[in-house]
Amino acid sequence: MKHIITTFIFTALLLSCNTSDKTKTTTKTSDAAQTTSAPQPTETDKALQLINSDEALIATALLAAPEASRGECKVIGYNMKGEFVTFKEGSNEFIVLVDNPNKEGFSAACYQKDLDPFMARGRALKAEGKTHQEIFDIREAEVKAEQLHIPTGATLHIYSGPKTLYNPETANVADAKLRYVVYLPWATAESTGLPEAPAASNHPWIMNPGTHRAHIMISPIAAD
Structure with a gap:
């Protein structure tokens, strides 16, 4: 029983780390997208x-x-x-x-x-x-x-x-x-x-x- 509980906790932690990594990846991708879409010089400029x-x-x-x-x-x-x-x-x-x-x-x-x-x-x-x-x-x-x-x-x-x-x-x-x-x-x-x-x-x-x-x-x- 103790072994099963330990396995369950380890699996939960692993899933949590993967979710965190995805969040960080999403944030970085969003920042890159914002940089790419920065305002371009106008015709007046x-x-x-x-x-x-x-x-x-x-x-x-x-x-x-x-x-x-x-x-x-x-x-x-x-x-x-x-x-x-x-x-x-x-x-x-x-x-x-x-x-x-x-x-x-x-x-x-x-x-x-x-x-x-x-x-x-x-x-x-x-x-x-x-x-x-x-x-x-x-x-x-x-x-x-x-x-x-x-x-x-x-x-x-x-x-x-x-x-x-x-x-x-x-x-x-x-x-x-x-x-x-x-x-x-x-x-x-x-x-x-x-x-x-x-x-x-x-x-x-x-x-x-x-x-x-x-x-x-x-x-x-x-x-x-």
């Missing part, structure tokens, strides 16, 4: 290309400018060879600065042409190896000495994002967003009524208050 030509630099940078003004903007910046050039002359109030292809991510800008001396001075100081704070201090001293001028109300449009992929049909850059800077030299929170930090992601606020570089920051919510 496949349409994206690297920004790797001067034509692409120009097309993507022009999206920083107001749509109605893009055809007449002056376009400048570093080309694919690393040379700072004028890609095309303009006839309106905007200058467009293309993305620097030698830097990570994407950042193009469009600014009112009277800001060009201020912007050019910043580029020159950066080329000399000056730090961000040194550039800030030097330009502040030059604005105070009236050697450099920042027009009140002049606007800078920035189109930027972490990727350098774009859609050749639309020139839209993947994950890039627009933000705006309205320069108000020496303005403060008190003189404008604006807070020194945004109340929400799309609310205006004043940055660098009380300095030559005081400006209103506006970061619209992305359309998507």
Whole structure:
């Protein structure tokens, strides 16, 4: 009798192990099936290309400018060879600065042409190896000495994002967003009524208050 009971228990344990092994096998098969059926790139993703030509630099940078003004903007910046050039002359109030292809991510800008001396001075100081704070201090001293001028109300449009992929049909850059800077030299929170930090992601606020570089920051919510 004892032998029969022992045999019965051993058989039950063996069946239990087989069931457990099947469960594990089923789980592994299920995981493999999930991996195989992972979402494939969409047609939109496949349409994206690297920004790797001067034509692409120009097309993507022009999206920083107001749509109605893009055809007449002056376009400048570093080309694919690393040379700072004028890609095309303009006839309106905007200058467009293309993305620097030698830097990570994407950042193009469009600014009112009277800001060009201020912007050019910043580029020159950066080329000399000056730090961000040194550039800030030097330009502040030059604005105070009236050697450099920042027009009140002049606007800078920035189109930027972490990727350098774009859609050749639309020139839209993947994950890039627009933000705006309205320069108000020496303005403060008190003189404008604006807070020194945004109340929400799309609310205006004043940055660098009380300095030559005081400006209103506006970061619209992305359309998507």
